[in-house]
Amino acid sequence: MKRKVGKPIGQEFFNRPTLVVAEELLGQYLCRQIEGETERHIITEVEAYDGQEDKACHAHKGKTQRNQVMFGPAGQWYVYLCYGMHWLLNIVTGPEEYPAAVLFRGLQTTTGPGRLTKCLQINSDQNEKPALPDSGLWLEASALNICKEDISRTPRIGIDYAGSPWVEAPYRFILKI
Template identity: 40%
Template sequence: MNSVVKSFNSPLPAKFYNRPTLIVARELIGARLVRILDGQKLVGLITETEAYIGQTDLACHAKAGLTPRTAPMFGPAGHAYIYFTYGNHWMLNVVTEKEGFPAAVLIRAIQPIEGVDVIMERRSGRDTFGPGKLTQALGITKSENNVNLTEANSSLWIEAGQVIPNKSVTIGPRVGLNKTPEPWLSKPWRFLVNNHVIASRTLATLAPHASAGEQSPSK
């Protein structure tokens, strides 16, 4: 796995995200999600991601085309796509691939490593292993929608972190898509660290990840 950026404290550049979504989703495992909130730096290692790729992906919001809600997905790679779901959860996604092709990676779980006391206080001592939980822990809301995550002066960005070997990463179907038809329901587009403690939902049937999996659909 080639590293685009090796140093800490520098946001991953746009070229990191302007690649096939499955590759980005895999390489974000172990990266550092950084949030500046009320002057405090909060950091979590990304431990679980899911890929959503194009209008043909019937689990992807872009299946309905360009709308005010999905507009960030059609925009430049490296921007945040944040939406509200289940009546009380904000979901953080990172836009990928070429501008005009709607694709993104959902950040599903983090392991707090800096500003842990603040993160835990915001979660009332509970975990951050779920997409709605991590946004609550980091104070991420609609205000961060379409924020450029590649800018150094941003209040939200992702930087290089730990290199997680393939043997320590598992892939499997995305979760919470019960109404999505096949083959999209079973696409192995979810990546997680092989440790149930730091994944939002563990699937015992998953197999260790050995490659980047299927490539993005032809555009």
């Protein structure tokens, strides 16, 4: 898909298969505006959560108040509290009524999904908002040219309960830098 460097990434980018979106997000910018200052961080690690069939996906038991945003249109943030202290940031992908999202696990400047949101001052205020500059949190295409050789794929973290084949599914994407 064509992306213009320095332009916000729009909904059409996210309204595609979750695994494709996850892989292509590597190397792009996650942008955050705080008190008038804009920060840009290269995305280095993401995980895909793909639909109701995926037992590791929050939506696998159906729609609830928490996960309903995943059933909505692509390109909106899904932010939730994990282990009572960490906000985790996801972007909704795929068509409406297909619950899927990509979890942001790491940036060039931070490691770990909980520290990422702490660093960018992300909390439930961003939940269900569109990923556009108006919301203060959005994505931009970078000038980096990512090759297949630059990407590692591994199973996802912290989802041992999901069982086979979801435990071992290589839905985690890491940029080797």
